[in-house]
Amino acid sequence: xxxxxxxxxxxxxEWVAQHASDPNVRIAEVDVDTSEYSKGHxxxxxxxxxxxxxxxxxxxxxxxxxxxxxxxxxxxxxxxTTVILYGDNNNWxxxxxxxxxxxxxxxxxxxxNGGRKKWLAEGRDVSTGVPTPAHASxxxxxxxxGLRAFLDQVQAAVQGGHTSLVDVRSxxxxxxxxxxxxxxPETCQRGGHIPGARSIPWGKACNDDGTFKSYADLKxxxxxxxxxxxxxxIAYCRIGERSSHTWFVLRYLLGFDxxxxxxxxxxxxxxxxGAPVERGAAPHAAKA
Amino acid sequence: MKVEEHQERKLEIEGWPVHLTSYRIGDTFxxxxxxxxxGANLARTRGATREEAESKAIQFASERLSQTRRHTV
Numbered sequence: 001x002x003x004x005x006x007x008x009x010x011x012x013x014e015w016v017a018q019h020a021s022d023p024n025v026r027i028a029e030v031d032v033d034t035s036e037y038s039k040g041h042x043x044x045x046x047x048x049x050x051x052x053x054x055x056x057x058x059x060x061x062x063x064x065x066x067x068x069x070x071x072x073x074x075x076x077x078x079x080x081t082t083v084i085l086y087g088d089n090n091n092w093x094x095x096x097x098x099x100x101x102x103x104x105x106x107x108x109x110x111x112x113n114g115g116r117k118k119w120l121a122e123g124r125d126v127s128t129g130v131p132t133p134a135h136a137s138x139x140x141x142x143x144x145x146g147l148r149a150f151l152d153q154v155q156a157a158v159q160g161g162h163t164s165l166v167d168v169r170s171x172x173x174x175x176x177x178x179x180x181x182x183x184x185p186e187t188c189q190r191g192g193h194i195p196g197a198r199s200i201p202w203g204k205a206c207n208d209d210g211t212f213k214s215y216a217d218l219k220x221x222x223x224x225x226x227x228x229x230x231x232x233x234i235a236y237c238r239i240g241e242r243s244s245h246t247w248f249v250l251r252y253l254l255g256f257d258x259x260x261x262x263x264x265x266x267x268x269x270x271x272x273x274g275a276p277v278e279r280g281a282a283p284h285a286a287k288a
Numbered sequence: 289m290k291v292e293e294h295q296e297r298k299l300e301i302e303g304w305p306v307h308l309t310s311y312r313i314g315d316t317f318x319x320x321x322x323x324x325x326x327g328a329n330l331a332r333t334r335g336a337t338r339e340e341a342e343s344k345a346i347q348f349a350s351e352r353l354s355q356t357r358r359h360t361v
Binding site for chain 2: 032033035036039040088089090092117119120121123124125126127128169170171172173175176177178179180181182183184186191201202203237242279280
């Protein structure tokens, strides 16, 4: 992990096994499948439900600052706590949580490399006990909207052409062959992708064991599509969780300074009246 | 508790690649089926044996995947 631009943003499963009970460390599991935590989790880990605890449940938005502070406080997380996030699907929603924590200025938050998949595959201890941490005091900053892309910024990127747009969905979603991941409900009116976007599915950043690929492999993967950090970069998917995974890769593993997660993603763009849509495969990239 | 007998395998259901993960915690086998790309869970089941858990997961995944429409591009 030492070649990454910010290797401190990751910890290994071994590190977690050794430090999970440290008083200044809080482990949190965040899964796509919110029932996973109850089957068994890293001993001492709390569980966050992305559908109810990591978003505004009335309007479509991330947590408000006050709700974020409440979530942290109730989890026993203070501003100086080291927070380790992990989850299923190679840390999709763990990355979503990390993205929000960075928006609200938490300094020391990291992903467990390989996520829940690797922890289970290694046959490590699991627990069904639910910790009840003592409340902490937490004051958030921000939100730092420099980490987030809104619709008008994406529209400007399409017009301006000086921003790298990265579509991290599957190739079939990118081309418009399917309107939602196989087996899931269709949540858009049109299929395809944002004009000019490059197709780099999120999973290409991962090894079979769920860990991230090496710095060299990641640099080759994104650079091969002309995404090398020389331009501002916006990642998107369907609802913003897969793209937060790619946002993490670009920001912390490759060290891009200007990368945003467009959490409106295809459920916004693909339902927008009059929005330009491209279908089919992208043309070959101009090499960076 | 420990996770034991962890296994992963890939198969095709309704024309889509599917990834099955199964393991035992205590006396219960757990199985999840995901759609490989993007990797979202299609089914999660439990059973007294791996075969029972996997069989249920395959059945649920099949029902969901059969409803996926392919559009002409």
